[in-house]
Amino acid sequence: MAKKLYYDVSKCLACKSCELVCAVGKSSSKELQAALSEETKPLSCVKVKSLESKNFPIACRHCKEHPCVSACIAGALSYDKTKKLVDYDRNKCVGCWMCVMVCPYGAIRDNKALKIPVRCDLCQDADEPRCLKACPVGAIIYLEEEELDKLLKPKKSV
Amino acid sequence: MSTKKIVIIGNSAAGVAAIEAIRERDNASKITVISDESYSAYCRCLISNYLAGTIDENGLIYRDKKFYADNMVELLLEKKAEKVDVKKKNVVLEDKTQIPYDSLIIATGASSKMPKDLKGVSKKGVFAFRTINDARDILNLTTVSHTSCILGGGLIGLKAAYGLKKRGQDVKIIVRSGRLMSQVVDNIASSFILKRFQDNGIEVLLNSDVSEIIGNGDMKALKLDNGKVIGCSLAVIGKGVSPNVKLIKETDIKTDKGILVDEYMRTNIENVYAAGDVCQAYDLTMGKPEINALWPHAVEQGRYAGANICGDNLKYAGSFGMNSVEFFGLAIISIGIFDGDYETLSYADKDKEVYKKVVIDGDRLIGALFVGSIANSGLYTRLIKERINISGIKDDLLDENISYAKIKNLVKEEKEKIYI
Numbered sequence: 001m002a003k004k005l006y007y008d009v010s011k012c013l014a015c016k017s018c019e020l021v022c023a024v025g026k027s028s029s030k031e032l033q034a035a036l037s038e039e040t041k042p043l044s045c046v047k048v049k050s051l052e053s054k055n056f057p058i059a060c061r062h063c064k065e066h067p068c069v070s071a072c073i074a075g076a077l078s079y080d081k082t083k084k085l086v087d088y089d090r091n092k093c094v095g096c097w098m099c100v101m102v103c104p105y106g107a108i109r110d111n112k113a114l115k116i117p118v119r120c121d122l123c124q125d126a127d128e129p130r131c132l133k134a135c136p137v138g139a140i141i142y143l144e145e146e147e148l149d150k151l152l153k154p155k156k157s158v
Numbered sequence: 159m160s161t162k163k164i165v166i167i168g169n170s171a172a173g174v175a176a177i178e179a180i181r182e183r184d185n186a187s188k189i190t191v192i193s194d195e196s197y198s199a200y201c202r203c204l205i206s207n208y209l210a211g212t213i214d215e216n217g218l219i220y221r222d223k224k225f226y227a228d229n230m231v232e233l234l235l236e237k238k239a240e241k242v243d244v245k246k247k248n249v250v251l252e253d254k255t256q257i258p259y260d261s262l263i264i265a266t267g268a269s270s271k272m273p274k275d276l277k278g279v280s281k282k283g284v285f286a287f288r289t290i291n292d293a294r295d296i297l298n299l300t301t302v303s304h305t306s307c308i309l310g311g312g313l314i315g316l317k318a319a320y321g322l323k324k325r326g327q328d329v330k331i332i333v334r335s336g337r338l339m340s341q342v343v344d345n346i347a348s349s350f351i352l353k354r355f356q357d358n359g360i361e362v363l364l365n366s367d368v369s370e371i372i373g374n375g376d377m378k379a380l381k382l383d384n385g386k387v388i389g390c391s392l393a394v395i396g397k398g399v400s401p402n403v404k405l406i407k408e409t410d411i412k413t414d415k416g417i418l419v420d421e422y423m424r425t426n427i428e429n430v431y432a433a434g435d436v437c438q439a440y441d442l443t444m445g446k447p448e449i450n451a452l453w454p455h456a457v458e459q460g461r462y463a464g465a466n467i468c469g470d471n472l473k474y475a476g477s478f479g480m481n482s483v484e485f486f487g488l489a490i491i492s493i494g495i496f497d498g499d500y501e502t503l504s505y506a507d508k509d510k511e512v513y514k515k516v517v518i519d520g521d522r523l524i525g526a527l528f529v530g531s532i533a534n535s536g537l538y539t540r541l542i543k544e545r546i547n548i549s550g551i552k553d554d555l556l557d558e559n560i561s562y563a564k565i566k567n568l569v570k571e572e573k574e575k576i577y578i
Contacts, residue, residue: 009577049563056563061576070175070461071454073203075220092217094207101482101491102454103536104569105562110489110532141578152578 002084003142005122005129007057011139012048014055018131018140019044025123025130040113045120046131047109057131057140059120060107062086068099068108068119090116162187164467165249165257167239167405168265169193170202171453172434172460174221176263179464181229189231190257192249194238197290198223203453205293209321218290239266244409244427261429261467264406264417265460268399268435268451270314278371284393287318296394300325305390307331307380309368311338313483315396316355320485322394323360330361330388332368332380342481343490343527344497346504350511350529354488399451401436414438416449421473423463431467433459440476442543443494443524450477480539482532491535494525494542505556514556521549534560544570 020032027035027042035042046059062085069077069086076092077099079085095115100108109118123129132142141148164180166173169191177189199220207213226233238252248258270286273279283303285296296318300306306322308315311333323329331338337348338355355362363382370381371393379389401416412418412426416438423431423439434456441448455477462474480493488511495517504515510530516538517525522545526538537560541548546568554560 004576006575007577047561049559049561051563051566056566056577058562067454067458070457073453074201074217094204094213096203096484097482097489097491097532097535098454100532101480101493101535102539104540106534106537106560107562108536112487112489145575148575148578 002082003122003144004062004084004148005059005120005131006141006143006148008139008141009054009056011137012055012057013137013139014048014050015136016048017134017136018046018057019048021130021134022046022120025126026118040111043109043111043118045109045118058105058107060086060103061105062120062122063104065104067102067104071098071102073098085122086119088117088119088121093117160186162260162467163258164189164261164263165259166191166263166265167242167249168263168267168434168436169195169199169233169235170220170265170267170434171199171456172265172267172463173263174199174225175457175460176265176433176464176467177226177229177231179461180468183465183468183470185230189229190234190259191226191231192234192237192239192251192257194236195289195291196236198226198233198235200290202288205287205290206317206321208290209293209297209318210324212324215290239405241405241407242409242411242430244411244430247429259429262431263460263463263467264411264425264430264432264436265434265456265463266402266405266436267456268401270395271397271400272395273309273397276368276371278373278377279395281371281373281377282375283373283377283391284371284395287314287394287396288399293321296322296392297325299392300327303390303392304328305330305388306392306394307368307388307390308394308396310396310398311335311362311364312341312396312398313339313481314398315394316351316485317483318394318396319355319360322392323358327392329359330363330390331355332363332366332382334365334367336364338362339490342479342492342496343529344515346506346515347490347492347496347513347527347529350513351485351488351490354486354511358486399435401438401449401451403436414447418447419459421476422466422471423459423474424466431463433463439474441478442476442545443478448477450479452477452480454480475543478542482535488530489528489532491526491528491532493527493535493539494523496525496527500524503552503556516555518548518552521547523548523555531558533558537562537565540569541565 023044200218248256306327308331367383372379417432435451501518512530515527523541
């Protein structure tokens with residue numbers, strides 16, 4: 001089982017519901033109202049950015065190359081081959097921002113207050129990524145690559 | 159699959175990455191790793207965090223003993239490889255043991271440069287800052303030392319200064335040049351860093367050099383070139399590193415500053431590879447072989463060497479200078495070339511202590527500098543690495559809202575199956 005997040009850019013309206021639910025999910029309370037008053041504001045792992053009237057949610061894609069893992073001087077980032085996931089060990093992280101420096105997608109942000117990298121972990125603490133259900137137009141897809149291929153057959157990737 | 163004897167000299171970033179790459183492809187060959195240190199692989203870059211007390215020795219572990227067992231690696235610790243005999247294809251240890259190889263990876267790293275001509279440099283209390291043992295020895299002395307002096311304003315020196323300050327030492331940094339981190343950042347960035355160190359109670363003596371280390375056996379003071387004497391019982395030398403190439407001096411393996419390798423991480427001698435701080439690979443921004451003694455490059459190079467030993471023909475694109483550090487809350491990232499006779503665009507806000515600069519050669523980005531705000535710096539690393547034509551997005555390069563969407567159509571993305 002190695003599901004990944006995919007985004008249907010023909011549907012995304014850049015409403016940023018994914019950003020909101022992500023940030024709340026990364027807060028200590030996991031409640032919107034309470035999260036807003038938390039001393040250290042939680043940051044969203046996904047950011048929606050636009051180009052030529054299309055909207056692109058940008059988040060860690062757990063890429064095969066994962067330069068962040070190579071760059072991690074603390075051994076805090078590792079690649080889990082079974083889950084096809086870049087894993088993060090907060091206990092080892094020292095907040096050196098090497099991962100931010102090498103992410104080819106600019107998908108790792110620095111949480112300066114907590115000294116931790118903010119990056120999508122596919123909500124390992126929940127059953128599925130929170131952004132999935134939060135998206136009002138169904139632009140976020142969470143599937144195994146093979147399942148996606150079946151779904152995509154008639155369609156071409158952009 | 160034929161089984162080979164693969165020997166790796168060196169057990170840090172490059173050596174470990176090589177092991178992992180080999181074992182992804184080959185479970186049969188015998189791997190022997192030779193290290194002159196007494197630990198399994200540790201996070202060398204974090205010895206300053208260890209010195210500062212923000213992590214303990216456990217936090218330094220990069221790969222534990224189990225890693226070597228799981229990967230069926232014979233790990234020879236506290237064994238110094240004295241020389242390589244490329245004709246007989248073996249490695250000779252200090253105790254004269256011969257270790258034969260079919261394929262060899264030299265990943266011996268680098269050692270601190272000690273100014274041998276400096277009078278008194280061998281006195282007790284004068285340290286290099288490269289290994290756990292260095293950090294531990296320094297730490298032991300901080301219990302009795304009050305003032306620590308750092309010789310050198312580069313990364314190593316500043317990291318030592320940071321660590322010692324956190325341990326309550328009165329820290330003075332003595333820098334020969336007129337600014338801090340002069341090899342990695344430009345004048346403006348230097349001034350931001352200088353301010354941050356001074357604001358945190360560290361005295362920085364620029365344009366100064368040490369002419370003598372004074373003391374009988376134990377150091378007691380430093381004499382500066384202007385005649386001034388500073389009483390201190392602890393000094394750390396941060397004058398850069400030099401590659402550990404002594405063991406191949408008698409061979410025909412080609413060296414320049416370090417061991418020269420081609421894009422497959424091969425030396426000029428068959429079946430002998432080099433990776434990490436000891437090797438001099440192609441530098442993408444300089445356009446010639448250069449040593450970029452940095453952890454991320456060592457990992458990549460080790461991985462390429464390992465993969466290519468197993469018969470892959472993976473071409474390593476090359477390295478370039480890149481560094482990310484944070485001192486007292488000030489984040490600094492320097493990528494590629496930071497200065498020189500090139501077009502530059504920059505933005506500085508002294509009050510917010512934010513600085514961003516890009517260096518452009520024609521229509522290519524060759525360098526970027528970030529102080530205080532480092533968001534999206536990875537995109538710049540990518541633009542440099544992939545030699546992207548940036549003429550169309552020049553005006554966006556200083557924009558803090560630049561994102562992957564902006565460069566999406568410019569970069570090489572084989573088959574982007576994320577956006578459908």
